[in-house]
Amino acid sequence: MTGWWERWFAGPGRCCLCGGPHRVTPWAGVWDRICMSCRGRLHRIHLPVCPRCGRGGTRGTTCEDCIHHPPGVLERNVAVLRYNAYAKELIRLFKYRGRECLALPLAEMMAERVFECGIRANALVSVPLHEDKLRRRGFNQSELLAREMGRLLRLPLIPVLVKVSPTLPQSRKSRRERLKALRGAFRVKPERIPGADQGTWLLTDDVYTTGTTLLECARALKAAGADRVCSVTLAR
Ligand SMILES: [Zn+2]
Ligand SMILES: [Zn+2]
Known part of the structure; x- marks a missing residue:
């Protein structure tokens, strides 16, 4: 009733x-x-999660993926949904079918997760697409999510990352091969970001699979002087 x-x-x-x-x-x-x-x-990830990648079901301990590789420059990732068939479908509709109206609810879930996890960021930065891919797709899904999140969390979205080399399809590659393929794929412009050494930069992307893209973005930000880099993704 x-x-x-x-x-x-x-x-x-x-x-x-x-x-x-x-x-x-x-x-x-x-x-x-x-x-x-x-x-x-939808399979919502409940807290506590893996403190490094945001995977659920670990009761707050480091998950089996993260335990096998050393902590990187990316301090922490948090995610909202398990990457199941429906989460995949939503991302596909949003990313490839241009259903942009999904940006707001998806970003709202992500903003809520950032808040729940106590991440206090100073600025948002989205994972960039290579210009060829951006031209083909017409928009960058990570940027759209970041823009909505910025509005909700009252944080500036600072477009300092650039993807300088295109990534070849890498779904069958191992984590190590992916990392090698992505090495140097992201740059920061300008090379030193004024004020970057204070506070936390929050990277946004749609999905964390092996974490290699976010790790490479974090590496580029750190090289440009960023103090701390965390990330938020819709799915993990
Ligand atoms: Zn529905
Ligand atoms: Zn983990």
């Missing part, structure tokens, strides 16, 4: 992910704006 205020204000409404009918008050938080069907298909 819904309260009179909900009947009064909600109207039929729509799920913010699938667009299906979903009754909700306009000011409801992101999870309440998602319909039951979508909620059932």
Whole structure:
């Protein structure tokens, strides 16, 4: 049974992910704006998580992936969803089918996670696309997420990272091969960022798989003088 205020204000409404009918008050938080069907298909990562990559189900201890490689320049990643079939589908719709209206709810989930995990960043920086890829796709999904997050967290989005070499398809490569292929792929412009040595830079991307892209971006930021680099991704 819904309260009179909900009947009064909600109207039929729509799920913010699938667009299906979903009754909700306009000011409801992101999870309440998602319909039951979508909620059932998403696997939300519950805290505590792996302190390095943000993977769930580890009861706060370092996960089996992270334990096998030394801590890198990326201090910490946090993520919202497990990278299951529905999370993949959402990212595909957003990234390749241009469903840009997904940027706000996805960014809202990410901003909420950053806040819950106590990450206090000074600026956001998105993972860049190589200019050829950007031209083909028309937009950078990480930047779109970062822009919405910046609005929600009241943080500036500073576009200092550039991807200087294109990445070849690397889904079958090992972590070590990926790292080698990405070495030097990102640059910071200008080479020294004024004020970078204070506080935390928060990188944004859609998914953390092996973490190599974020690690390389963090390396470039650190080389340009960044004090601390953390990251947030939608999925892990
Ligand atoms: Zn839905
Ligand atoms: Zn981990």
